[in-house]
Amino acid sequence: MALEQEGTVGPTRRIAVDAMGGDAAPEVPVAGALAALAELPDRIRIALVGELDRVEAVLPPAARRRVDIVGAPETIGMDEAPALAVRRKRESSIVVGLQLVASGKADAFISAGSTGAVVAASVLELGMLPSVDRPAVGAIFPTTTAATLVLDVGANVGAKAFHLHQFARLGSVYIRDLQGLDQPRVGLLNVGEEAEKGGDVIAEAYALLESDPEIHFIGNVEGHRIIAGVCDVLVCDGFSGNVLLKFYESIAGFVVGLLRRPSGRFRRFGRVGQIVHVLDYAEYGGAPLLGVHGVTIVCHGGSPPRAIKNAIRVAVRSVESDMVRDMTTALTTLGETGM
Amino acid sequence: MALEQEGTVGPTRRIAVDAMGGDAAPEVPVAGALAALAELPDRIRIALVGELDRVEAVLPPAARRRVDIVGAPETIGMDEAPALAVRRKRESSIVVGLQLVASGKADAFISAGSTGAVVAASVLELGMLPSVDRPAVGAIFPTTTAATLVLDVGANVGAKAFHLHQFARLGSVYIRDLQGLDQPRVGLLNVGEEAEKGGDVIAEAYALLESDPEIHFIGNVEGHRIIAGVCDVLVCDGFSGNVLLKFYESIAGFVVGLLRRPSGRFRRFGRVGQIVHVLDYAEYGGAPLLGVHGVTIVCHGGSPPRAIKNAIRVAVRSVESDMVRDMTTALTTLGETGM
Numbered sequence A, B: 001m002a003l004e005q006e007g008t009v010g011p012t013r014r015i016a017v018d019a020m021g022g023d024a025a026p027e028v029p030v031a032g033a034l035a036a037l038a039e040l041p042d043r044i045r046i047a048l049v050g051e052l053d054r055v056e057a058v059l060p061p062a063a064r065r066r067v068d069i070v071g072a073p074e075t076i077g078m079d080e081a082p083a084l085a086v087r088r089k090r091e092s093s094i095v096v097g098l099q100l101v102a103s104g105k106a107d108a109f110i111s112a113g114s115t116g117a118v119v120a121a122s123v124l125e126l127g128m129l130p131s132v133d134r135p136a137v138g139a140i141f142p143t144t145t146a147a148t149l150v151l152d153v154g155a156n157v158g159a160k161a162f163h164l165h166q167f168a169r170l171g172s173v174y175i176r177d178l179q180g181l182d183q184p185r186v187g188l189l190n191v192g193e194e195a196e197k198g199g200d201v202i203a204e205a206y207a208l209l210e211s212d213p214e215i216h217f218i219g220n221v222e223g224h225r226i227i228a229g230v231c232d233v234l235v236c237d238g239f240s241g242n243v244l245l246k247f248y249e250s251i252a253g254f255v256v257g258l259l260r261r262p263s264g265r266f267r268r269f270g271r272v273g274q275i276v277h278v279l280d281y282a283e284y285g286g287a288p289l290l291g292v293h294g295v296t297i298v299c300h301g302g303s304p305p306r307a308i309k310n311a312i313r314v315a316v317r318s319v320e321s322d323m324v325r326d327m328t329t330a331l332t333t334l335g336e337t338g339m
Helices: A027-039 A052-058 A061-066 A082-089 A092-100 A115-126 A161-179 A201-210 A223-228 A238-259 A270-279 A305-320 A323-336 B025-041 B052-058 B061-066 B082-088 B092-103 B113-125 B161-179 B201-212 B223-228 B238-259 B271-278 B305-320 B323-336
Strands: A013-018 A044-050 A067-071 A108-111 A136-141 A149-152 A185-189 A215-223 A234-235 A287-290 A295-298 B013-018 B044-050 B066-069 B107-110 B136-141 B148-151 B184-188 B215-221 B233-235 B286-290 B295-298
Touching: A013 A027, A013 A223, A013 A305, A027 A044, A027 A052, A027 A061, A027 A305, A027 B044, A027 B286, A044 A052, A044 A092, A044 B052, A052 A067, A061 A067, A061 B066, A067 A092, A082 A115, A092 A108, A092 A295, A092 B107, A092 B184, A108 A115, A108 A305, A115 A287, A115 A295, A115 B184, A136 A161, A136 A238, A136 A295, A149 A161, A149 A238, A161 A185, A161 A201, A161 A234, A161 A305, A185 A201, A201 A215, A223 B238, A238 B223, A238 B238, A238 B271, A287 B184, A295 B323, A305 A323, A323 B025, B025 B044, B025 B052, B025 B061, B025 B066, B025 B286, B025 B305, B044 B052, B044 B061, B044 B092, B044 B107, B052 B066, B061 B066, B061 B082, B066 B092, B082 B113, B092 B107, B092 B113, B107 B113, B113 B295, B136 B161, B136 B238, B148 B161, B161 B184, B161 B201, B161 B233, B161 B305, B161 B323, B184 B201, B184 B223, B184 B238, B184 B305, B201 B215, B215 B223, B238 B323, B295 B305
Parallel strands: A013 A044, A013 A108, A044 A067, A108 A295, A149 A234, A185 A215, A185 A234, B013 B044, B013 B107, B044 B066, B107 B295, B148 B233, B184 B215, B184 B233
Antiparallel strands: A136 A149, A136 A287, A287 A295, B136 B148, B136 B286, B286 B295
């Protein structure tokens, strides 16, 4: 694990950004990319992937020094069937961006476009890590203490116990590498504290997690304990995770929207400031796709430039910490212990 | 359906209240009962079920006119295994209270004690409605528009498609009878809008709901649409529902706690007032247990007197609207259509 991250000395890194992804593309992805470059050392470069004319139109000439534009004439819409769109639109910004990563021309890919298409294209272009048969989308849930990585939130239904176990290993590596925590606390989402709660699959996952020495398992976590940040990694089925994430985002949007002042700004201090600090989601950047052979970060379609910027920083840290290598190791030892 | 509810003219009704249930028993249940009686016509009576000495100590003599005390020397703790506790502690307030309903000496039962024990004892003492093999706990989710009844939130894992269909029928009758809505909108909790989303069980439930003329089915509801109140009844597996409910309660507690003024009061107007109005949960009273042959309302252990009072009013309305009879009819026609 590289503790010295994002230093001025080091190899050149190139982050591919989907310039066509999100509700306000290409303006917002480009603005996010420029904001990230302003904070990152010179050796970090960005490849904006999208329609040449449209991207060039919003990119200031002075920014070209650290930005390349990679042409991708097609765009995958939010309503298209992901697997089909990815196979048909080979010239789309999502496919082209991930091909840059697969061929080694870029180190990571970030998109605020269709999550389904980004996941499908990542699986197709990057391939899976050893023994993984479904990747997991991780979402950072802000809590009243530290944030919690919840995975899977990717709407994959019917996770088996070994999937949940893999998610725990992948999430642990992610938090270890990205946040420098030695022993991330792993919780299992459940409807009670007792080991036998939640049905066969979850009880089996409990047993796997409890007996795995590579994981700091703290037991079941019920819905009301999430907000307190009792664990660093919360493992769950993609159905529950997806429902929880979307529910959380909508409540946060409702509350923060009403707390916004007429000026559009928030009070950043006092009790209202505490609410905004926790619920104002955009601070935390995108959702990592874990289990594929490369770094992919999925951003919300409505992400502001700040969220794109944060996602790029997270991508750089994922690359510099050798997250993919560490995950490969974690999965290999998982296989060796026969778990 | 009785549209004239809680009128001064009508039969005597007796609501059994678990005086030993909740974090601050017997004070809070007794205070809630007295608050309810103050708002309800004289023909409504309450039976406080619990330890005679302790209940008598907190009950003002003047209140005795409409209150009976029914002795129950045992109490089931929140940590006891529900099914076992219910079988062993036959003299507990929960078992005695439900026996009053089963024998016709009371019309409904309310408890802020162990939800698991109340559910187990209701099944045992009241029995199930025809063709129901698992009852559902319904929770009222406050939304930015009308409230939504979410069921099952009772932590029953692995609902099959026909369970979800039963929940939809039961929930529709509940909203129709209690709120006087002719065609309650029914949604199915899912991870996408399309009919085929969410796996086999949910896709099958979608087909059952869509083809049932007794239900006004509006389709799948994703997590972010709940807060907008897009449906009156939201059907889901007890795992997802339980996780969502507990998560919602905890966020509401966090936000409302910080918006509380030093005086303990809230601002009830303006933008902060809107947040408090939606998230301040206690207004909505308890969670009905649906599918058993009788009226049972489960309250949160931390319920204030106002929540107990509201639960009693909901219980009276459930009794007066003949909810159990209407549910029996709804389940019978469900059986007849071979669905």
